[in-house]
Amino acid sequence: MKRALITGITGQDGSYLAEFLLQQGYEVTGMVRRASTENFERIEHLRERIRLVQGDLLDPFSLIRVLEQARPDEIYNLAAMSFVPTSWSQPTLTGEFTALGVTRLLDAMRIVCPQARFYQASSSEMYGKVREVPQSETTPFYPRSPYAVAKVYGHYITVNYRESYGLFAVSGILFNHESPRRGLEFVTRKISNGVARIRLGLASELRLGNLDACRDWGFAGDYVRAMWLMLQQPAPDDYVVATGESHSVREFCEIAFDHVGLDWRRHVISDPRFIRPAEVDHLIGNAAKARARLGWAPSVDFAGLVRMMVDADLERLRGAAGRP
Numbered sequence: 001m002k003r004a005l006i007t008g009i010t011g012q013d014g015s016y017l018a019e020f021l022l023q024q025g026y027e028v029t030g031m032v033r034r035a036s037t038e039n040f041e042r043i044e045h046l047r048e049r050i051r052l053v054q055g056d057l058l059d060p061f062s063l064i065r066v067l068e069q070a071r072p073d074e075i076y077n078l079a080a081m082s083f084v085p086t087s088w089s090q091p092t093l094t095g096e097f098t099a100l101g102v103t104r105l106l107d108a109m110r111i112v113c114p115q116a117r118f119y120q121a122s123s124s125e126m127y128g129k130v131r132e133v134p135q136s137e138t139t140p141f142y143p144r145s146p147y148a149v150a151k152v153y154g155h156y157i158t159v160n161y162r163e164s165y166g167l168f169a170v171s172g173i174l175f176n177h178e179s180p181r182r183g184l185e186f187v188t189r190k191i192s193n194g195v196a197r198i199r200l201g202l203a204s205e206l207r208l209g210n211l212d213a214c215r216d217w218g219f220a221g222d223y224v225r226a227m228w229l230m231l232q233q234p235a236p237d238d239y240v241v242a243t244g245e246s247h248s249v250r251e252f253c254e255i256a257f258d259h260v261g262l263d264w265r266r267h268v269i270s271d272p273r274f275i276r277p278a279e280v281d282h283l284i285g286n287a288a289k290a291r292a293r294l295g296w297a298p299s300v301d302f303a304g305l306v307r308m309m310v311d312a313d314l315e316r317l318r319g320a321a322g323r324p
């Protein structure tokens, strides 16, 4: 039985990846931060089938202990401060988690289990003010937030440790991927939750920032499969994972409101509080390499993703209110 360690298992991707690896027959260990109250909603249904160990990307000794306990064949480093706006208000902490945390984990791996395979969760945000359309593995980076700058560091330290020490370390450059488990502050979930609340009479308006921003949005369940595929290859390499389609925040709103019979223009209010100091205007990925070498393809299209998220929020809120 293969053993996997997931950092960030309590997050959106961590929960889908844990499910996927259990289906593949893995023994799954998740690293979690100590908190005064548990934060395990996304993995509650898996609790009996996974092992949780405490550790923190800020603490090198804890990482060594986690690896000694998990003895992993594969390490998926998904933990990070992942919300872009917070990276302007906590830039140093973002760098500690999202950039230096990668080095701490790679060094711990070198000490405890250098034969393991390592996945780094890199991001399309690294392309920022894009130098090429669509973006591929060879497109230069131009990060536009402290988060994206930290991810560029995480990407290159992964490449560097592969080249310096011969580690099997890969960087997956994933474009935005969403699901009903997405955090409520990210725009897609903010919209699906807002639409459901308005539909059920719990709210009347939805305040958003830049409606013109365009993203290449896919379904998180598809993207964790790509992570795993990268670690099954004969040699380590870096891959872009994306749908190859780009849509605006406005289009997301249109489909989401339309799905429940509402007109988005009556409810969406543009609020300057949600405008960023520096924006990433337009992202669209070229996942040709992942398609060709990994045999990966997305299974959920844009409209299907929007509807899935709105339906899930409607169901959740109806359940919470005890309504049919």
Ligand code: NAP
Pocket: 007, 008, 009, 010, 011, 012, 013, 014, 031, 032, 033, 039, 055, 056, 057, 058, 077, 078, 079, 080, 081, 082, 083, 097, 121, 122, 123, 124, 173, 174, 175, 176, 177, 178, 183
């Ligand atoms: P998420 O839902 O925000 O989850 C982040 C996870 O990181 C949580 O489990 C969090 O734990 C953990 N974490 C944060 N700081 C930590 C620390 N110091 N020590 C240990 N754990 C820590 O993020 P996600 O959407 O699943 O994304 C997973 C990864 O992929 C992240 O690295 C993100 O930056 C990257 N990424 C995401 C996307 C996307 O569209 N979703 C695209 C490209 C890359 P708590 O529960 O304790 O807070």
Ligand code: F7E
Pocket: 082, 083, 084, 122, 123, 124, 125, 174, 175, 176, 177, 185, 186, 187, 188, 190, 207, 208, 209, 210, 211, 213, 214, 215, 249, 274, 276, 279, 280
């Ligand atoms: O914003 C615009 C906002 O916060 C998307 C993270 O997972 O994906 C995510 O980063 C766009 C931006 O995601 C609101 O200005 C408009 O242009 O959902 P988001 P993100 O910044 O793209 C990448 C790949 C990651 O790696 C990150 O970890 O939507 N937008 N109005 C808004 N965004 C938010 N959050 N809230 C609004 O009201």
